[in-house]
Amino acid sequence: MIRAKQYLVRGRVQGVGFRWFVQRAADRLGIVGDVRNLPNGEVEVRAQADELVLDLFKRELRIGPPSAEVGEVMEQDLPVTDKYSSFQIR
Numbered sequence: 001m002i003r004a005k006q007y008l009v010r011g012r013v014q015g016v017g018f019r020w021f022v023q024r025a026a027d028r029l030g031i032v033g034d035v036r037n038l039p040n041g042e043v044e045v046r047a048q049a050d051e052l053v054l055d056l057f058k059r060e061l062r063i064g065p066p067s068a069e070v071g072e073v074m075e076q077d078l079p080v081t082d083k084y085s086s087f088q089i090r
Contacts, residue, residue, distance in 0.1 A: 004033075004078040005054055007045040007061055011071030018043055019089045021065040029053050032084035048084055 009018070014037050022035045022045055031054070033047040047057060064070045 001051060002048060002080055003051045003054055004046070004048045004080045005058075006076045006078050007047070007058065008038075008074040008076075009043040009045065009061055009064075009070060009072075010041075010074070011064075012069040013043045013064065014041055016067040017065045018068050021068070022061065023087055023089050025057060025060045026087035029057055031057055032087055034084070034088045034090050036090040046078065047087075048080060 019035045019037065022043070025031075026033065026035075026047060029049065031047045031049040033045065035043060035045045038044050045061065047054060049057070058073060058075065061073050062070055
């Protein structure tokens with residue numbers, strides 16, 4: 001079943017290639033959605049895929065690229081939408 005999630009990633013996650021890491025992981029797993037930096041230093045990820053795929057994706061978000069230091073990944077359900085056809089960096 002397709003699910004939609006929002007992830008807020010906290011820690012040292014801006015200026016370390018985190019958004020590009022997220023996009024590569026999403027593309028590899030077949031996830032659609034987007035990722036963006038927030039003014040407060042967090043990274044927001046919105047993703048749609050099968051629930052099992054999103055579980056794998058969240059594990060990758062917790063690790064991040066080598067230069068990142070992920071402190072916390074908060075997850076929230078979102079309504080599924082048809083506005084995404086790929087995964088974008090915003």
